[in-house]
Amino acid sequence: MKWQNNLSGIRIKGIPVKRHRGLLRAMHWVLVPATFSLIINGSYVHKPSRTKSFNNMDTARKMHFTAQYFLVSYLISRAYYGWANCDYKDLLPNRKDMLSLPKFLRYTIFLRKKKPHYPKYNPGQKLLFVQMAVLFPLQILTGYAMYSASKLQKLSRIFGGLGKTRLVHYLSATVITGLISGHIYFALTDDLAKLKSIFTGYFTPK
Numbered sequence: 001m002k003w004q005n006n007l008s009g010i011r012i013k014g015i016p017v018k019r020h021r022g023l024l025r026a027m028h029w030v031l032v033p034a035t036f037s038l039i040i041n042g043s044y045v046h047k048p049s050r051t052k053s054f055n056n057m058d059t060a061r062k063m064h065f066t067a068q069y070f071l072v073s074y075l076i077s078r079a080y081y082g083w084a085n086c087d088y089k090d091l092l093p094n095r096k097d098m099l100s101l102p103k104f105l106r107y108t109i110f111l112r113k114k115k116p117h118y119p120k121y122n123p124g125q126k127l128l129f130v131q132m133a134v135l136f137p138l139q140i141l142t143g144y145a146m147y148s149a150s151k152l153q154k155l156s157r158i159f160g161g162l163g164k165t166r167l168v169h170y171l172s173a174t175v176i177t178g179l180i181s182g183h184i185y186f187a188l189t190d191d192l193a194k195l196k197s198i199f200t201g202y203f204t205p206k
Contacts, residue, residue: 016204019120019197027077028198034070035203037063039177046170068143075136090119093126094158101127108189128179135172135179142169 020028044060054060082088101123106112108124116122121129143158145165159165187195198205 001191016202018201019194019203020201022179022201023081025198027074027081030070031074034067034074035068035176037182038071039173039180041067042173065143065147068140070137075140089125090121091129093123097123097126101129108186122190125183126163128183128186131179135176138172139169139176142166142172146175 041054041060041064044054045057045064048054048057048060054063071194081205082091097118099201102114103112103116104123117183141155142159142165143150145159146162146169149162156162156165159168191203191206193206
């Protein structure tokens with residue numbers, strides 16, 4: 001990643017760095033409510049309960065699929081943006097990331113005091129991004145297969161039938177929920193100034 005706070009591209013302490021472009025921040029804040037909505041109303045669809053603030057199954061399902069359309073829009077937009085701007089290189093773990101992963105993990109579980117520094121995303125975040133890039137499309141495919149089982153029988157057969165499709169959908173949703181928790185944890189245990197950049201777009205090196 002090339003720092004953009006001076007002409008040479010070298011990071012200078014105290015000078016703000018452009019970390020997240022406005023379009024990326026906008027896409028992120030489309031993804032966040034859509035994902036949390038999918039988790040909440042999806043849990044109701046899976047196991048209806050009066051304590052989950054839905055009047056009926058129809059309302060929960062409509063909200064679930066509305067949120068899914070936002071998720072699909074995000075994935076398409078983010079994939080195009082990553083391809084057009086080549087920023088996917090910032091998201092994918094490389095050999096250096098994997099070699100530094102043990103050091104990073106020791107820091108996150110408080111076995112190492114010295115904080116490792118990374119240009120933009122740490123190895124944990126990059127691994128989470130890769131897993132989400134696989135699981136989100138899987139969620140969408142299994143979701144559509146269940147929503148229109150009669151029209152998309154061939155799709156559900158790929159997963160072994162409707163029952164197994166439902167199981168794959170549920171398990172992947174559970175893993176995604178865990179990954180989101182990990183993403184939040186890694187963001188909070190990193191530099192809080194970097195966390196603020198998802199709101200402001202800028203990060204000031206110390």
